Amino acid sequence: MHTINHTATTILPAPAHIVWQHLFAELNGTSTWWHPHNTFRPGPTPPDQLGGTTHVTVHTNGVNKPGPKIHFTATxxxxxxxxxxxxxxxxxxxxxxxxxxxxxHNNTQTHLAYTFTATPHGWPHLLPIGTVHANHTTATNTALTNLHRQLAAH
Known part of the structure; x- marks a missing residue:
């Protein structure tokens, strides 16, 4: 099987604790900056606790659009x-x-490094890995750009 190994980095215009709040708001289902590609639904134990879960849906054509959806749980x-x-x-x-x-810069900005390493299972493993990797990269870059804009607006 093919493995996706993607790292994205960015400098965000907010202190680390504010970035952290926005990260966990998203993982708890606010759907503001990772939208329209991914949506998140927390499990019974929230993701900001050890052992907490988030159910992730990847909307391959965007939220509320027809097309296949990829599901996984992050613990x-x-x-x-x-x-x-x-x-x-x-x-x-x-x-x-x-x-x-x-x-x-005296905690006025935050460097964020995001790494996703995963192997597709089920029907997604039939997709060309280059397409899966490219789509993941595009969705991640869009999400981080959205997060940057959201933080800059505050």
């Missing part, structure tokens, strides 16, 4: 508030995500 495996989040995945993607936040 929090490590959490250091305002600094580090890690999760393992099961479902259509098996693997892990890490997010590192590093304060910059």
């Amino acid at each position: 929090t495996t490590h959490i250091t508030p305002d600094t580090h989040y890690a999760a393992s995945h099961t479902g259509h993607f098996h693997g892990h995500t890490t997010i590192h936040l590093t304060p910059q």
Whole structure:
């Protein structure tokens, strides 16, 4: 099987604790900046706790548009508030995500490093890996651009 291994980095115009709040609001289902590609629904234990879960739906053609949907569950495996989040995945993607936040410029900005490493399972493994990787990269870059705009507006 092919593995997606994607890292994205960006500098965001807000302190790390604010970026952290926006990250977990999204993982808890606010659907503001990862929209229109991914939506999130928290499990019984929220994702900001060790062992917490988030059910992720990847809308391949966008939310509320026809087309296949990819589903996986992210389970929090490590959490250091305002600094580090890690999760393992099961479902259509098996693997892990890490997010590192590093304060910059006297904590007026935050460097965000996001890594997604996963292997498609079920019907998504039939898709060309180059297409899956390209779509993931585009969706992630769009999400981080949306987050940047959201933070800059505050």
